[in-house]
Amino acid sequence: MLDASTARAAGIQQLTEQLSRALTPADIGRLTATTAAALIGADACAAYSRRDDAEVMESLHTHGWPGDTHQFARIPLHRGRPMSDAVLTGEPVWLEDAGQWRTRYPEMAPLGVSMGHEASAVLPLRVDDRVLGAVVFSFYRPRAFDPADREFLLTVASLCSQALDRARLYAAERDARAVAERERDRMAFLAQAGRLMEAPLSVEERLRQLADLAVTGIADWSAVHLVRGSRVEKVAVAHLDPEKIEFVERLERRYPRDPDARGGAVDVARTGIPVVLPDVPDELLVASAVDATHLALLRELGMRSAIVVPLLVRGRSLGALTLVHAESGRRFTEEDLTFVGQLAAAAALALDNAALYEQQRLVARTLQTALLPSELPDVPGVSCAGRYRPPDPDLTDVYVGGDLYDVHLDEDRERWALTVADVCGKGPQAAALTSLIRHTVHAEVRHGLRPAEVLRRVNAAMLRHHGEARARFATMAHGVMTRDAEGVTVTLVNGGHPPGLVLRGHDVEWIDIPGTLVGVFADLVLPETEVRLGPGDALVLYTDGVTEARGPAGFFGPERLAAVVAGLAGRSADALADGLLAAVTDFQRDRLRDDVALLVVRVER
Template identity: 35%
Template sequence: MTLPPSWRSDTALLDALGAAVIGADLTGTIFYCNAVAEALYGYTQDQLRGSSVMDLLVPTGGLAAAQEIMRQVTAGQRWTGEFLVRTASGAEKLVQITDSPLYDAGEVVGVLGVAEDVTDLEAARAGILQLTTRLNRLAKVTAELAAAHDLEGVTETVVSHAADAVGANLASLSLLEDEHNVRLVGFRGDDRSLSTAYERYSVSNQTPSAEAIRTGKPVVVEGAAAIKERFPETYERVPEERTFIALPLVVGERPLGAMGLSFPGPRHVDDQELEFLSTLADATAQAIDRLQALADAADRSAKLSFLAGAAAELSSSLDYRSTLANVARLAVPTLADWCAVQVVEDGDLTTLAVAHVDPAKVVLAQELSERYPPDPTAQAGAHHVARTGVSELYPEVTDEMLVAGARDEEHLRLSRELQLRSGLVVPLIARQQVLGVLTLVSAESGHRYDQSDLAFAENLAHRAAVAIDNALLYSETREASLRLQRAVSPERLEELPGWELAGVYRPAGSTEVGGDFYDAVPLEDGRLAVFMGDVMGRGLLAAASMAVVRSALRAYIVIDPSPDAVMTKLDVMFRRYDIAQLVTLVYLVVDAQRDEIALVNAGHPPPLVVGPDGFVERLPLAESPPLGLEGFDRRTLRVPFRAGATLLAFTDGLVERRGEDIDAGLERLARRAGTLSGPDLSELLSGLVARMTDTEREDDVAAIAVRHVEPAT
């Protein structure tokens, strides 16, 4: 075993201690010792490492006590006291020892013992007692820093325990917020006005801590005269005889902040003490860096998790108003204390959602917005971002900013109640068009937004903008498709004497419009032309092709409704205009006088004829391919069709199912279609389609039923 990773940065401090230090694992095997331990126990470091504490250093009479101490410390409790140890010469020596649990990742993994020779101490105790106590406390502070789980723990250790260890009556811990600003995160002292004055300050300030951060070097100022000369602002606040020490917190070449210590009266700080303090500052910096890395990792994880949730929400519906409102609620409190989403409508910003964990605050914000509506011409804020498409970042919302933006005292009061601390406003841009604005605000949490937060918010805003754009495109496409569908598809079939007609169309797909089409056209001689077609694909292109074919059909029917003539003209049209899409079509002419149907089937599912008694006959399969394929003859087929019989034509969406041959679907339809022999053909056809349609399949379904009935006399 070696020192845990979190302790390795402190090896220099342990090596430099004037006390003997031994580290042992849970079995009592020594894995670390410093040079003082060699001198105290008389063994070389090689002899000590790998040996058992109990076997090597504990006299026989002290084994029981040593084992009890070991159990106590490995259970997480520190032990301090005098203990008789055995040296290499065999002599026994009384030592003052402190055994502390050694932690790694929150678990006890060993014991760290700091010992001093009581015999030698007695002679020099008076002179070195203070230094020894301080060093022991520094060792304790270092251990606490290594075990700290959060910044509050580090802060408490530095401003309380570390200050006690060196005898300081004022202590502070300051961290960089950005390259220009510093925030006081911890303070200990009687004069609380100092913590208020330096709650936030600039790196350029003339104070010991600011200079330590700028230079990366310790700053030591002894006595009132020196303080007044070098740091007059500090002297004005503390016009006393005292000594200031500011130690930079640096990891590598990256400054994190500064640790400040102050002692009453002049105090000479020698090189050895400054080295110890610098080692303590290094341990503090390492602890802070470790915690910041953990916090950054947790923040990245939370943001990635949020993005995943937001992406799922944005893709869950084409109703962008509700999805964006849900995203705003998801953002609180993960990303912000406040989140607002606004969209551009008719040239102005419309608020879709304002979210905060406290509903009362939302009401307050709405009241503020209603009583003091934002200025659309303002040179900052949501309207400005909507006009320019440029994000705005406010790392700190100061009271001066609130005063400058307030229209009256009541406006200022309400603004202050919101406790705004930091904010950012980003545009929702898709295809180079600003569709709205996303605003994130920090309040109670005190979080300060930076460039990384802005980049993340812009990523989120882009996703939201794409969702809005997709929804708008969907709405436009859907509306255009529905207009086209209404223009070319009969909302209801015409009522014709001697005929009972029924039609059903159930669209599928993102635009709710496909290439299925049908119609029934009465001819001048009393016959009825019926067609059912299916353009491969769906959407606007399929609907447009469907419109072309349907219009051509109706035109050709007027000229010559015979199946041969109509289909020949359609084939010519496909060749002449190079229509790329394939179209299946069954075209039928029903002749009530001759009780027959003449039809040509171009690659379409075969229609059914349902007799008055419910007997179902499936017409022959198509003998020619879909329109758009050349080199095939179209042959007219004639089949009987008696009065009272019902013709059913349909598209493949009615019979096809995943993993099933279409013949199985045709057989299933034939078994169920007998119900069409009953009265109320429209209701019967709707019921049949509902029973036959596969809800898991995304395909359009169209069906037309035609029944020859005797005219009422």
């Protein structure tokens, strides 16, 4: 039979091996309390942990204490108590009988007596100069702690201290890794949400996809509300289970929400103040229910926790994002507010940008429409067709183009002015210059000027408009069309513009006239040429968005242009214009990088 010393040595070895495998403070407390208590013959044992400089000790494990020990789960540190003294001084407290209890801790002695304890050993769990907690061994009878007892218990405390310190380091590393992984996942989620919100979709579709994304990882339910005028409307709701969504839709049809009702997402959307409900109280469901059946259906949703954040941007709320935990049993906390707030902010910014983008597009379309003729004048025996196509907004900024086509009647002389122009640059400045060109042409044509003189007047107006700056210029093809019994004559002048072409039957003729850019030089070289069009002939004028259109096969180019026009022989002016525009658009796979303007004049047979 082993003597006490040998048994304790074997017990220390066993405890050392067990503690080396323990990963949590609770496991360490349990092993220390049960194994060491048996070896020392203690009737009860308790292990406590202290976090940093906290003023409270938390129970790791209790063994052998009579009655309910819940009241001892957390013990405040107050001097004049055995455990507090051991922790605060870092020195063990040895109490060998009731007399020492009454002498040293008179206020605590009745508690020890009530539990039947006579002797206690309280040992701090100490690593270097840090005290991580304490372990208490209690005995029903007096106990004289001889040097062997004290050495054994101090050894146990030392082993427990080292294991507890190691467990804390492991827990800290595990927690840090979990935090890092959570932050990585959240950043990835925000990036995915950002890409989704920037997708070329309608606002409602973006929000539906955002709600769908939310239920794949951060919530069981999600919903998005938008402020629309005086109302707050739900535009999206999502759950991974389609039957759940159908349940909600049936519930809302049966109990439609009062559009003027307050509370929940409506209040958050209006006030901009987020709400976090770690636990959804049943009282909230009761207050929301119309009747007992409604309340039962609301409870059936199983909402456990919720967070509602406003979609804030530039100091105003666009709506609210609602996330709900239900069947997963997870809970939202105040710590989640930052992440969900970032998600809502990204969504709000994307929505605001989309709204601004749509406003800019509306302004651009309105301004562009104002720069182009609402309709072309009727020319007896001649059909005219103009077309304009802006670039794909996904390939360029939203802007007003600088391309122009126009047919203007000079009523006094029964002649028609034809103009196709391309202003350098885009945006409001180009629009202003385009407007200047159009109105100058209209004004000067009334004076009966020849085409070259009209371009000189336009050139002078542009130079006055820009002063010494020459950053803005234009290319222009301008002509005057007159009628006679056999057809029409067009007197053309070219201000650095792409050459026009004439379609006669199936043959194409280029009208390549030299000429100077408009708006750069004071003196222009502008030779005129006359183009005769008979029945069935067509004149095609266009901007460089046609020939410089770029597709998989390279540039559209003049050769392809001539071939397309020849292939449209015999078509009306409208059909010819539509066919040419379609060819350019298809060549770029419906993704134009530059705006296109073209004008077709065809003499009827």
